[in-house]
Amino acid sequence: MGTLDTYFVPALDGVAWGLLLFVAAAGLTLLFGIGGVLNIAHGTLFALGGYLAATVSDGSWSTAILGMVVATVGGTLGGAVLAAGTLPLAERGHLPQALLTFGLALVGGDILSTIYGGDPHPVVIPSSVSGTMHIFGHVYPTYRLMFIVVASVLALAGTYVLGRTRAGALLRAAADDRDMVGAMGYAPWRVHAALCGAAGALAGLAGGLGAPIIGPAPDAADKVLMLSMVVIVLGRPGSVAGAFFAAIAVGEIETVGVTISSNWAPYLLFGLMALALVGRTFRGSADSAGAAGVAGAHA
Amino acid sequence: MSTPTSSATSNTSPASSPASTDAATPAATASGIPAVLASRRVRIGVPSAALAVLLLIAPSTFDGYGISLLSKALALGVLAVSVSVLAGFAGLPTMGQAAPFLVGAYTAGVLGTHGHTIGAVQLLCGTLTGAGFAAATGLVAVRTRGVAFLMTTLALGELTVTAAGEWRSLTGGTDGLYGIPPIQPLPGLATLSSDRDVYWFVLISTVVIVAIAWRVLRSPVGKLLLASRDHEARLRSAGHPVTRYQWIAYTAAGALAGFGGVLMCTVNAYVSPDDGSFSNSALVLLAVVLGGATSPLGALLGAGLIVATRDWLAGPFPGHGPLLLGLMFIVAVYALPEGVAGIRFRTPAGTRFRMPKRRGDPA
Numbered sequence: 001m002g003t004l005d006t007y008f009v010p011a012l013d014g015v016a017w018g019l020l021l022f023v024a025a026a027g028l029t030l031l032f033g034i035g036g037v038l039n040i041a042h043g044t045l046f047a048l049g050g051y052l053a054a055t056v057s058d059g060s061w062s063t064a065i066l067g068m069v070v071a072t073v074g075g076t077l078g079g080a081v082l083a084a085g086t087l088p089l090a091e092r093g094h095l096p097q098a099l100l101t102f103g104l105a106l107v108g109g110d111i112l113s114t115i116y117g118g119d120p121h122p123v124v125i126p127s128s129v130s131g132t133m134h135i136f137g138h139v140y141p142t143y144r145l146m147f148i149v150v151a152s153v154l155a156l157a158g159t160y161v162l163g164r165t166r167a168g169a170l171l172r173a174a175a176d177d178r179d180m181v182g183a184m185g186y187a188p189w190r191v192h193a194a195l196c197g198a199a200g201a202l203a204g205l206a207g208g209l210g211a212p213i214i215g216p217a218p219d220a221a222d223k224v225l226m227l228s229m230v231v232i233v234l235g236r237p238g239s240v241a242g243a244f245f246a247a248i249a250v251g252e253i254e255t256v257g258v259t260i261s262s263n264w265a266p267y268l269l270f271g272l273m274a275l276a277l278v279g280r281t282f283r284g285s286a287d288s289a290g291a292a293g294v295a296g297a298h299a
Numbered sequence: 300m301s302t303p304t305s306s307a308t309s310n311t312s313p314a315s316s317p318a319s320t321d322a323a324t325p326a327a328t329a330s331g332i333p334a335v336l337a338s339r340r341v342r343i344g345v346p347s348a349a350l351a352v353l354l355l356i357a358p359s360t361f362d363g364y365g366i367s368l369l370s371k372a373l374a375l376g377v378l379a380v381s382v383s384v385l386a387g388f389a390g391l392p393t394m395g396q397a398a399p400f401l402v403g404a405y406t407a408g409v410l411g412t413h414g415h416t417i418g419a420v421q422l423l424c425g426t427l428t429g430a431g432f433a434a435a436t437g438l439v440a441v442r443t444r445g446v447a448f449l450m451t452t453l454a455l456g457e458l459t460v461t462a463a464g465e466w467r468s469l470t471g472g473t474d475g476l477y478g479i480p481p482i483q484p485l486p487g488l489a490t491l492s493s494d495r496d497v498y499w500f501v502l503i504s505t506v507v508i509v510a511i512a513w514r515v516l517r518s519p520v521g522k523l524l525l526a527s528r529d530h531e532a533r534l535r536s537a538g539h540p541v542t543r544y545q546w547i548a549y550t551a552a553g554a555l556a557g558f559g560g561v562l563m564c565t566v567n568a569y570v571s572p573d574d575g576s577f578s579n580s581a582l583v584l585l586a587v588v589l590g591g592a593t594s595p596l597g598a599l600l601g602a603g604l605i606v607a608t609r610d611w612l613a614g615p616f617p618g619h620g621p622l623l624l625g626l627m628f629i630v631a632v633y634a635l636p637e638g639v640a641g642i643r644f645r646t647p648a649g650t651r652f653r654m655p656k657r658r659g660d661p662a
Contacts, residue, residue: 038446040581089632094446095392096632099588102581103628110622226457226577233450266461274454277447278439 018251033238043225049207050216075204387592390528395456401575403560429557475571
């Protein structure tokens with residue numbers, strides 16, 4: 001009971017952090033697993049959302065909600081830039097796209113730091129959720145609890161859209177066989193644009209929602225990008241459910257893991273990522289039909 | 300056996316394009332006559348001569364800052380050559396080549412702070428540790444292909460940076476290793492006291508190592524690597540141990556990167572985990588793209604162009620180096636398809652989207 005008590009708050013933090021990573025990584029895993037774009041600029045879109053939300057919200061509920069909307073729209077527009085940039089490169093493989101998005105990330109990061117400066121931007125959240133509350137005898141920030149609820153709803157909604165709607169079915173079909181989706185009459189560039197827009201919107205929304213947890217700062221983009229990469233590799237690129245569990249696991253490693261052993265937790269993330277990649281490769285080469293098991297080697 | 304077809308010759312051409320913007324004087328005389336430009340000897344020779352002249356007159360014309368930038372560009376250039384070996388020749392585009400570079404740099408830094416200040420010894424040890432690091436990590440890395448390789452090397456790079464930040468007793472943690480004393484190139488020679496001395500040491504070391512790399516890549520070894528890049532399945536069925544070739548290439552590239560790391564440590568007299576960052580790995584990949592994937596000389600020029608853009612051209616706009624670099628990435632991707640094409644995995648012409656995968660296909 002005593003140990004459970006010690007780790008309760010870190011574990012809850014891990015859930016919040018994991019859900020934040022999930023919302024951020026969901027866009028990346030869709031774009032990478034389905035669209036075949038390794039988007040290095042994803043963290044920049046996240047930071048953009050955070051900055052926009054921080055600029056718009058002034059502590060009232062209406063501006064807070066407006067902030068989320070602005071962050072999502074900003075992310076979507078960023079995704080549109082990405083779509084326009086990567087579409088001509090669709091035939092040239094992963095590397096040119098990765099280099100292009102890295103260039104966009106550098107340019108975007110420079111623009112953001114020019115506008116907003118190098119210091120972290122504090123975010124004013126509505127006073128009714130800025131305090132703390134008691135949960136099972138522990139004091140916990142109200143905003144994070146609300147975030148856990150909101151992000152869970154988002155995760156459920158995302159799973160529903162992808163798994164139960166026509167648009168989701170189209171995206172899943174595009175992941176399996178883009179030529180066939182094209183033959184069905186859906187212009188490939190529209191599918192690509194929709195993917196980039198959705199991924200950007202998710203990144204922007206994650207940035208806006210997560211701004212009070214990981215404040216919009218120049219290094220937030222890199223951190224979110226790297227952790228999202230770990231999440232999508234652990235959860236298999238293109239798999240939203242996999243990304244969900246991987247994100248929660250990464251969140252727990254980043255909080256509970258660091259509480260237990262601050263020396264070893266940092267290695268665990270990228271170590272697991274490398275193990276997952278290599279393990280899948282071996283398994284992929286072991287069974288004859290398993291070439292698709294080579295992690296993320298879509299497109 | 301199976302020789303690479305057109306790719307080996309076509310990829311050397313972009314080497315001339317960055318050179319003409321970088322060092323214009325001798326290249327300008329030849330640029331008017333297309334027939335002259337078509338000659339392979341002119342395309343390689345003129346940029347080489349221009350580069351040689353620039354490197355030789357630089358110490359007497361540049362100030363201290365310019366000279367140390369040039370030294371930095373050379374050290375980064377050696378790293379770029381190692382990426383060219385992997386990405387261009389072996390078909391393994393890496394996003395973590397800054398990791399063996401970091402290992403080499405720390406080797407030099409730790410040796411230096413413990414009183415071992417002979418440059419040749421540091422270079423040898425850094426090369427060996429870089430090679431050892433790559434040999435160990437390569438056992439897992441070369442078994443992946445395509446994006447999985449990209450991601451595996453990225454993970455390995457991040458692990459190395461994390462380890463460098465955590466292993467405080469050896470590396471000084473995230474503060475880095477500072478107070479590294481200047482080196483003597485060889486026992487009995489004078490200590491390198493000025494930027495100019497360091498530059499000559501770095502230049503000579505770079506020329507030696509790049510010449511060795513170039514010679515090896517010109518030999519049948521280079522042809523085997525190109526073949527394993529372009530026709531992996533065919534080479535395997537001809538009985539070649541392709542995975543072992545790739546592991547050897549990975550190890551050799553690690554040795555080169557370690558060598559470059561020692562040079563970087565000599566120039567900066569400081570090592571921190573940042574030297575192994577993801578952005579360094581991506582920058583040298585850009586250098587290789589700019590220089591044409593299979594051209595060591597082009598990789599050197601690309602590294603020079605990047606350092607010049609980031610640290611010298613961005614001088615009038617302080618803090619906006621990333622913007623210029625980012626624009627360079629974007630322009631390079633669109634304007635230098637040949638440079639990028641040298642790296643990408645070959646797909647049959649006319650396939651607009653993903654090919655159905657067959658076992659043994661390289662991604």
